[in-house]
Each structure stands twice: as structure tokens, then as C-alpha cells.
Amino acid sequence: MPLISLTQKDLLGIEDLTPEEIKLILDTAEMLKEISRREIKKVPTLRGKTIVTFFFESSTRTRTSFDIAAKRLSADTFSLTGSSSSLTKGETLLDTARNLEAMNPDLIIIRHPASGAPHFVAERIKPGVINAGDGMHEHPTQALLDMLTVRDRFGRLDGLKLAIVGDLFHSRVARSNIMGFSKMGAKVMVAGPPSLVPPFIQHLGAEVAPTMEEAISGADVIMMLRVQNERLQGAFFPSVREYAVFYGLDRKKLALAKENALVMHPGPINRGVEISPDVADGPQSVIMDQVTNGVAVRMAVLLLLIGGRAGEKAN
Amino acid sequence: MPLISLTQKDLLGIEDLTPEEIKLILDTAEMLKEISRREIKKVPTLRGKTIVTFFFESSTRTRTSFDIAAKRLSADTFSLTGSSSSLTKGETLLDTARNLEAMNPDLIIIRHPASGAPHFVAERIKPGVINAGDGMHEHPTQALLDMLTVRDRFGRLDGLKLAIVGDLFHSRVARSNIMGFSKMGAKVMVAGPPSLVPPFIQHLGAEVAPTMEEAISGADVIMMLRVQNERLQGAFFPSVREYAVFYGLDRKKLALAKENALVMHPGPINRGVEISPDVADGPQSVIMDQVTNGVAVRMAVLLLLIGGRAGEKAN
Amino acid sequence: MPLISLTQKDLLGIEDLTPEEIKLILDTAEMLKEISRREIKKVPTLRGKTIVTFFFESSTRTRTSFDIAAKRLSADTFSLTGSSSSLTKGETLLDTARNLEAMNPDLIIIRHPASGAPHFVAERIKPGVINAGDGMHEHPTQALLDMLTVRDRFGRLDGLKLAIVGDLFHSRVARSNIMGFSKMGAKVMVAGPPSLVPPFIQHLGAEVAPTMEEAISGADVIMMLRVQNERLQGAFFPSVREYAVFYGLDRKKLALAKENALVMHPGPINRGVEISPDVADGPQSVIMDQVTNGVAVRMAVLLLLIGGRAGEKAN
Numbered sequence: 001m002p003l004i005s006l007t008q009k010d011l012l013g014i015e016d017l018t019p020e021e022i023k024l025i026l027d028t029a030e031m032l033k034e035i036s037r038r039e040i041k042k043v044p045t046l047r048g049k050t051i052v053t054f055f056f057e058s059s060t061r062t063r064t065s066f067d068i069a070a071k072r073l074s075a076d077t078f079s080l081t082g083s084s085s086s087l088t089k090g091e092t093l094l095d096t097a098r099n100l101e102a103m104n105p106d107l108i109i110i111r112h113p114a115s116g117a118p119h120f121v122a123e124r125i126k127p128g129v130i131n132a133g134d135g136m137h138e139h140p141t142q143a144l145l146d147m148l149t150v151r152d153r154f155g156r157l158d159g160l161k162l163a164i165v166g167d168l169f170h171s172r173v174a175r176s177n178i179m180g181f182s183k184m185g186a187k188v189m190v191a192g193p194p195s196l197v198p199p200f201i202q203h204l205g206a207e208v209a210p211t212m213e214e215a216i217s218g219a220d221v222i223m224m225l226r227v228q229n230e231r232l233q234g235a236f237f238p239s240v241r242e243y244a245v246f247y248g249l250d251r252k253k254l255a256l257a258k259e260n261a262l263v264m265h266p267g268p269i270n271r272g273v274e275i276s277p278d279v280a281d282g283p284q285s286v287i288m289d290q291v292t293n294g295v296a297v298r299m300a301v302l303l304l305l306i307g308g309r310a311g312e313k314a315n
Numbered sequence: 316m317p318l319i320s321l322t323q324k325d326l327l328g329i330e331d332l333t334p335e336e337i338k339l340i341l342d343t344a345e346m347l348k349e350i351s352r353r354e355i356k357k358v359p360t361l362r363g364k365t366i367v368t369f370f371f372e373s374s375t376r377t378r379t380s381f382d383i384a385a386k387r388l389s390a391d392t393f394s395l396t397g398s399s400s401s402l403t404k405g406e407t408l409l410d411t412a413r414n415l416e417a418m419n420p421d422l423i424i425i426r427h428p429a430s431g432a433p434h435f436v437a438e439r440i441k442p443g444v445i446n447a448g449d450g451m452h453e454h455p456t457q458a459l460l461d462m463l464t465v466r467d468r469f470g471r472l473d474g475l476k477l478a479i480v481g482d483l484f485h486s487r488v489a490r491s492n493i494m495g496f497s498k499m500g501a502k503v504m505v506a507g508p509p510s511l512v513p514p515f516i517q518h519l520g521a522e523v524a525p526t527m528e529e530a531i532s533g534a535d536v537i538m539m540l541r542v543q544n545e546r547l548q549g550a551f552f553p554s555v556r557e558y559a560v561f562y563g564l565d566r567k568k569l570a571l572a573k574e575n576a577l578v579m580h581p582g583p584i585n586r587g588v589e590i591s592p593d594v595a596d597g598p599q600s601v602i603m604d605q606v607t608n609g610v611a612v613r614m615a616v617l618l619l620l621i622g623g624r625a626g627e628k629a630n
Numbered sequence: 631m632p633l634i635s636l637t638q639k640d641l642l643g644i645e646d647l648t649p650e651e652i653k654l655i656l657d658t659a660e661m662l663k664e665i666s667r668r669e670i671k672k673v674p675t676l677r678g679k680t681i682v683t684f685f686f687e688s689s690t691r692t693r694t695s696f697d698i699a700a701k702r703l704s705a706d707t708f709s710l711t712g713s714s715s716s717l718t719k720g721e722t723l724l725d726t727a728r729n730l731e732a733m734n735p736d737l738i739i740i741r742h743p744a745s746g747a748p749h750f751v752a753e754r755i756k757p758g759v760i761n762a763g764d765g766m767h768e769h770p771t772q773a774l775l776d777m778l779t780v781r782d783r784f785g786r787l788d789g790l791k792l793a794i795v796g797d798l799f800h801s802r803v804a805r806s807n808i809m810g811f812s813k814m815g816a817k818v819m820v821a822g823p824p825s826l827v828p829p830f831i832q833h834l835g836a837e838v839a840p841t842m843e844e845a846i847s848g849a850d851v852i853m854m855l856r857v858q859n860e861r862l863q864g865a866f867f868p869s870v871r872e873y874a875v876f877y878g879l880d881r882k883k884l885a886l887a888k889e890n891a892l893v894m895h896p897g898p899i900n901r902g903v904e905i906s907p908d909v910a911d912g913p914q915s916v917i918m919d920q921v922t923n924g925v926a927v928r929m930a931v932l933l934l935l936i937g938g939r940a941g942e943k944a945n
Contacts, residue, residue: 039938048354068680076357078382099583102606103383271725288729291732292732294733393694393697410898410899418666419922
């Protein structure tokens with residue numbers, strides 16, 4: 001019997017989701033995609049719901065995606081940004097969250113530089129909490145939109161080979177995707193500069209390849225990770241140029257993957273560093289589909305968490 | 316005969332309100348509270364109204380409360396923030412306000428570090444103006460939400476004893492509350508470090524107690540004021556530790572008040588400074604109720620100022 | 631046969647508009663003005679449309695005007711601001727725009743310090759683009775609101791004499807207005823400090839007067855340009871005081887124009903620099919009408935670009 005709603009109040013990580021729940025979210029997103037292609041891109045499903053985005057790290061991209069998703073479902077959205085000064089004490093975060101709670105929101109979407117911050121809040125307040133990225137931990141809606149993008153093209157996730165390449169150490173995107181794709185039956189290989197491969201990453205479900213070439217050989221999907229500018233020089237690897245040679249995706253390396261392998265990137269991309277422009281803009285790139293699917297997946301998550309009998313209300 | 320609407324176009328201070336008008340606002344807020352507990356937290360009362368929040372001091376808390384209140388009544392909201400550079404000339408403030416006026420808003424909600432700024436603007440433009448805090452002068456919606464919170468618990472304000480403790484000098488919250496509670500028949504006692512008790516505060520309706528202990532003895536309500544971090548050290552009192560000893564509320568001091576006395580704080584709280592964590596989170600604390608009532612009171616004020624025949628439209 | 635809609639997807643500059651298209655926009659704005667004077671200032675015309683304002687220069691005034699215009703037509707709006715760091719590469723601007731495109735917006739409103747940036751983006755993405763000011767190039771909606779304001783008073787633009795005075799070199803407002811008024815049959819004379827009169831400005835349709843007095847003599851309309859504070863001292867002219875003497879509009883200079891000549895300014899004004907307070911606030915000033923008309927013109931442009939069979943939907 002298929003699931004028809006999420007039972008939990010929060011979406012904190014891929015770690016907590018069953019394969020059935022992931023499938024439910026992807027199926028719901030698939031159904032909702034059509035709304036964003038209409039002349040009137042809006043349904044009344046979440047009218048009168050209050051959704052707060054509460055971002056302690058700047059991100060217009062993810063915040064806007066959530067905001068568009070919410071408004072296409074007719075919810076009211078409110079945006080709060082936290083200055084870094086208020087991060088030092090978990091106490092302060094909680095007090096702020098409790099203050100928000102007292103204004104009767106239905107859902108609080110949190111991005112925070114500290115791993116576990118959304119979980120800490122979610123346990124202590126009644127409204128639902130969505131983790132929009134916590135430190136180096138998880139970014140579940142990113143992994144969901146990535147899975148949707150791949151499933152759209154291949155019709156399945158099961159049995160595919162996904163390669164994730166780059167700064168694995170700092171990447172919550174990598175962590176959520178390793179868990180998500182593994183749960184759905186894909187094989188995940190990762191590669192990156194040795195200083196940026198976290199120990200025990202194989203326990204999440206990934207196999208560590210010694211080189212990028214080995215990771216992407218025969219892959220159905222190559223997911224490149226963003227190199228943070230502030231980490232480009234110094235401690236982790238010698239130079240941008242060297243990084244691009246060993247861990248950048250260009251046409252030559254891409255030829256090692258399957259013929260119609262997909263190229264993905266969570267954005268924003270550093271052209272010429274982790275990905276060459278011709279590959280980023282080439283026929284195998286689905287980077288813009290990822291963004292489009294981001295809105296659909298976030299609509300699905302909002303709907304399933306606070307939409308009541310969601311399936312019936314969406315039309 | 317009961318009042319059924321406010322006759323003025325602005326809400327600038329508690330000073331200008333009659334007891335009947337205060338009662339009208341509280342009664343309306345009481346009626347509107349239920350909207351925020353519905354599944355669909357929205358009524359069409361203020362559809363097509365344009366409300367601008369124009370904040371020259373940062374305050375996500377108060378601004379979000381107004382924004383939520385406005386959207387639950389279906390108004391459109393627009394947020395402007397003023398950089399401190401544009402504060403130096405009243406002329407500039409007025410020019411900006413006139414520019415806003417030319418875009419036909421129904422209401423402008425102003426927070427400004429200069430006492431009297433909202434009044435200055437209100438006299439010169441046609442749309443209504445709400446004072447969301449002006450310098451060390453007034454913060455009327457805060458006092459209204461505080462009165463609503465107390466009236467909810469005791470069923471009345473008349474005859475109660477309220478103690479306000481802390482930095483009275485810099486507190487517009489204290490000023491508005493002293494006037495509000497006095498007008499409604501409560502007795503207000505205040506206490507604070509001598510350097511932070513403004514002269515002539517008794518003319519607003521408060522009695523100055525020599526010690527915190529004396530102020531709160533037998534009180535029905537204790538309202539603690541926030542200590543501004545930038546004032547904690549130096550000119551006004553010797554140290555945080557000393558402040559907490561003499562003017563912080565802990566369980567021992569709380570025992571001096573009536574048995575079921577309410578503990579209030581306008582937020583954000585400094586745990587361990589003006590209030591101990593166990594009291595802030597304890598059974599007598601109504602701090603979160605204050606926040607919830609903030610939305611209701613602001614809905615009431617918006618409705619009464621620009622809602623036309625408000626009482627009829629609210630359902 | 632009158633035009634009934636714009637055929638292009640973008641509004642990038644007055645340069646691209648025919649006189650018929652300008653007339654269509656002004657006529658539509660005229661019709662829409664009435665909405666902003668209603669009790670319920672909102673029509674459902676653009677319900678379900680997604681409009682993004684994407685401003686790389688700070689401007690609460692113009693952004694708020696677009697935002698109010700959009701919401702009075704029931705569109706959903708999303709605001710992005712670009713930090714100056716992301717301006718250095720056109721590539722990055724395009725990547726960001728493509729990301730927005732992938733979220734299926736109907737219209738992107740761009741302000742950017744680089745001339746031509748909105749055109750660069752518009753050619754490469756499907757959604758419509760409105761130029762809300764690009765470098766020293768164009769600011770078409772400002773010129774349209776200025777033309778609407780003048781036409782309101784005189785019933786026509788044809789045959790009028792317009793004087794534009796001030797920093798012509800840096801002014802996109804001047805450039806768009808010279809082209810717009812010229813196209814509509816007005817005669818445009820300009821004057822400014824020699825260092826701030828760009829060469830070849832006459833090719834846009836303006837005649838350069840040797841002095842401010844000569845430019846405004848017999849004018850029907852005087853449009854004063856804002857002096858940028860950062861340009862007040864130094865390279866371009868000796869002092870604020872000298873600027874005001876030679877290129878500021880006071881009552882004495884105003885007497886040189888026609889008796890009921892209009893005084894305009896795009897705002898924000900520097901009182902006592904390019905315009906004296908008594909003239910700015912005097913009976914001939916239409917500065918506030920310009921702001922009011924800004925909302926109407928922007929409503930018209932939004933409607934004509936993305937409103938479908940707009941004329942039929944507006945009521």
C-alpha cells in the first residue's frame with residue numbers, strides 16, 4: 001500500500017527518511033511540477049498557512065526557491081535572517097525560535113552553520129521544521145531535487161552508478177546525496193583530494209575511489225561539488241589550477257562516464273575550476289533542471305508536511 | 316455606549332488613548348486571536364490595503380509581528396529599512412515619507428531612534444502612521460499587548476499592582492506601560508539603578524520604589540526590562556554581576572510577589588542578567604503569551620485604523 | 631489602428647520604443663491609475679504570475695514602486711539583491727539569471743551598474759526583462775512616468791519645451807527622457823557644468839544650451855537632475871555652493887520659464903543644492919505626482935508585457 005503522507009512534523013535529513021517516504025516526495029513533486037508551467041502558477045492549497053524562512057547563512061538561491069514554492073501554493077512567507085552574532089549561544093537560537101513559535105507559524109525553514117541546529121530547534125517547538133542546510137551535516141531538499149532530476153531522466157534510481165567529486169569534507173550536499181541515492185538502490189562512488197575526503201564516509205553508503213577517473217568511469221551520473229572560494233588556496237590543496245587538473249570535470253574526463261551520463265552541480269558553479277564551461281553548458285548538463293526541480297520538490301515537502309489531505313487539495 | 320472604532324488616523328502613543336479606546340483595542344484583539352489558531356489563518360478584511368513598515372532600527376521581531384498581523388488580514392505589506400545615514404536630517408525623513416505617501420499606502424508603520432519622529436511624519440502626511448517605537452519615548456503596541464496579556468489572566472487591569480524593574484531611563488516600553496496600566500486603573504511601581512531612573516517618572520503615573528524588593532512585594536505582575544548590552548558596562552552601573560544581584564529577577568525575589576504573580580519581559584531576554592532562566596521558563600512566565608498577543612493586538616490596531624466598519628468584516 | 635499590446639518580451643530602453651508604443655503605455659497607465667485610489671487597491675489581473683526584482687544597486691524607492699505595482703495587479707514578487715562582489719564577471723550575472731529562469735518567473739526586473747547588463751541577460755533567457763536602470767545608460771520606466779506626468783498636465787507632449795539641467799554625464803534618467811520626449815515631439819534643451827555634458831548628447835535629440843538660464847527660458851517643463859553626493863566635491867565642479875549658484879533651481883531662475891511651467895525631479899532631492907526647498911515644495915512642483923505616476927506606469931508595463939489580453943482583464 002503506497003504512503004499518502006509524511007507522518008513526521010519535520011524534514012531534518014535524508015537520514016530519517018525511508019525509501020517509501022523519498023518515493024512519496026518525488027512522486028508528489030512530479031505531480032506538482034506542472035503548476036510552475038501554467039499561465040497562472042498558483043494553487044490555493046496552503047492558503048492561510050504561515051511559513052517562516054530563518055536563514056543564518058546568506059543564500060538567496062535556496063531561500064528564493066522555498067519562497068517561490070510556498071507562494072505557488074498560496075502560503076504566506078516571512079523571511080528572517082540571523083546575524084552571526086546571535087549564533088554563539090544555542091540558547092539564543094532557541095529563544096528566537098520560541099518567539100517565532102509564539103506567532104503561530106505552520107513551518108519554520110532553517111539554514112544554520114552549526115550541524116544539528118535545526119534538530120535542536122525541532123525537538124523543542126511545535127511547528128514543523130525543515131532543514132535547509134546545517135553546517136557540514138545535511139541538506140535534504142537538495143538531495144531530493146537531485147534524485148528527482150536523475151529519476152526524471154532514467155525513470156529509476158535503482159542500479160544506477162553515481163559519482164560525487166570534490167570537497168566531500170565540507171559538503172552537506174554530498175552527505176545527503178550519498179544517503180539518499182544509496183537508500184534508493186544506486187551505487188555511489190566518491191572522489192576528492194585526500195585532505196577533503198572525510199574518514200568513515202563509506203559508512204554513509206559510499207565507496208571511495210582513489211582517483212576522480214576511477215569514480216566516474218562507467219557512471220550514469222556525475223555530481224560535481226562546489227569548491228568554496230575561501231578554501232581554494234592554502235590548507236587543503238595547493239592551487240586552483242592543480243585542483244582543476246585533478247578534480248575538475250572537462251570533456252575529456254566526461255568521456256570516461258557512460259555515453260549519456262548526466263552532469264550535475266548544486267550551484268553556484270565556479271566555471272573553469274570544478275567544471276569546465278563547455279561541460280556546464282553542454283548537452284549532458286542537467287544543472288538548470290536541478291533548479292527547476294528544486295521548486296517542485298520544495299512544493300512537495302511543504303504540501304506533505306502541512307497540507308493536510310494533500311493529494312486531494314492540490315488541484 | 317461602547318466605542319466601535321478609533322476616530323484618529325494614527326496610533327502614536329498610549330498617551331493619546333482614552334481608557335475606552337484601549338478597551339476597544341483589547342476587545343478587538345481578543346476577538347481576532349482565534350484567527351491565528353485556525354487551520355487557515357487568514358481573513359479577507361484588509362484585502363487590497365497597502366501597509367508599509369519603515370524601520371530605522373533593526374528589529375526582526377516587531378517587524379515580523381506586524382507583517383504577520385497584516386497578512387493574516389490579507390493586506391499587502393512592503394518593508395523599507397532606513398540606514399542611519401538618512402537620519403541626520405528630519406527633512407530627509409519627511410521627504411522619504413512623502414514619497415511613500417505618493418504611492419498611496421493606507422498605513423505606514425515607523426520605528427525610529429528619534430523620539431517624536433512618527434508624530435512629525437504623521438502630522439504631515441495623509442496615510443495613517445503607527446509608532447512601532449520612537450527613541451526613548453513610546454512603543455504603544457508593546458504596552459497594548461502587555462495589557463492584553465495581563466487582562467487575559469486576571470480578567471481585569473483595574474486594581475492590580477504592576478512592578479516594572481530595570482533600565483527605566485532608556486525604555487519606551489516602560490513609559491508606554493506606565494501610562495497604559497495607570498489609565499486602566501492599575502497601580503504601577505518602578506525600580507531600577509538610581510542612574511537609570513528618569514526624574515519626574517512619577518508624573519507618568521508611577522511610584523518609584525527605593526529597591527526592587529519593595530517594588531515587587533505583593534505585586535500581581537512583574538515586568539522586567541531588557542538591559543541593553545552596550546549599556547551593561549561602564550557609565551550606568553558597575554558590572555553585569557552586580558546588576559543581576561540587585562535588579563535581576565530570580566526565584567527568591569519572585570517569592571516576594573503574590574503567589575500567582577505574572578512574570579513579563581518584552582524580549583529579547585538576557586538570561587542570567589535581568590532574569591534567571593528558571594524564572595523566564597517557569598510557570599509564572601507569560602513571555603511567550605506576550606509574543607502571541609503581539610500579533611493579535613497588531614491585527615486589532617490595523618483593523619481599527621484602516622478596516623472601515625471593522626467589526627462586521629472580521630469574519 | 632491603435633496598438634493593443636507590446637510585441638516585445640522586454641522593456642530595455644526608450645530607444646527601442648516607437649511613439650505608438652509609448653502612447654500605449656501612457657494610455658494604459660492612465661487607465662490603471664484609478665486602482666491606486668480605490669478602497670481595495672487590487673485587481674486579479676496578474677494572479678499567479680511570478681515577478682523577480684533583481685537589484686545590484688540599492689534603491690528602495692524604485693524597487694518598492696515596482697513591488698507595489700506588481701502586488702496591486704496580484705502578482706507574486708520576489709526580491710533579490712546582488713552584492714557588488716558578484717558583478718565583476720558578466721558570466722556570474724548570466725549564471726544567476728539562468729538560475730532564476732529555471733524557477734519559471736514571468737518577468738525579471740534588473741537594476742545594474744553596468745550599462746547593457748539587462749540587455750545581455752534579456753537576449754539569453756526566455757522570461758521578460760525590465761531595465762530598472764543600467765549604469766549611465768537608460769532608465770525607461772522613469773522616462774515613461776515623467777512623460778505621463780507632463781501629459782497629465784498639458785494634455786500632450788508634442789510641441790512642448792523641456793529643459794533638463796544638471797549632471798547629464800552620469801544620468802540615465804536624462805538619456806531616457808531626451809529620447810522619450812523627442813520621440814513624442816517635444817523639444818529638449820539641456821544644460822550642465824561643461825565637465826558633465828557628454829559629447830554627442832545632441833545625437834540623442836537634445837540641444838545643448840550654454841547656460842542654465844538659456845535652457846529654461848520659455849520652457850514648459852524643467853527637469854532637475856540629482857547631484858550624486860560622491861560627485862559633489864572634487865573632479866567635476868569646485869563646490870556645492872558654486873553648483874547651486876550656477877545649476878540650482880531657485881525662484882528667480884524659475885521665473886525665466888513659462889508662467890505655469892512644471893518643475894520635476896527624479897528624486898531623492900538634495901534640498902538647497904540642485905533645487906531650493908521653496909521650489910521643490912512650491913505650486914509648480916510635480917515631484918510627488920511623478921512618484922504616484924511611477925506606480926501607474928509600472929503597472930502598465932507589467933500588464934502589457936505579461937498580462938495576455940490585458941485590456942480586457944484590467945477590470
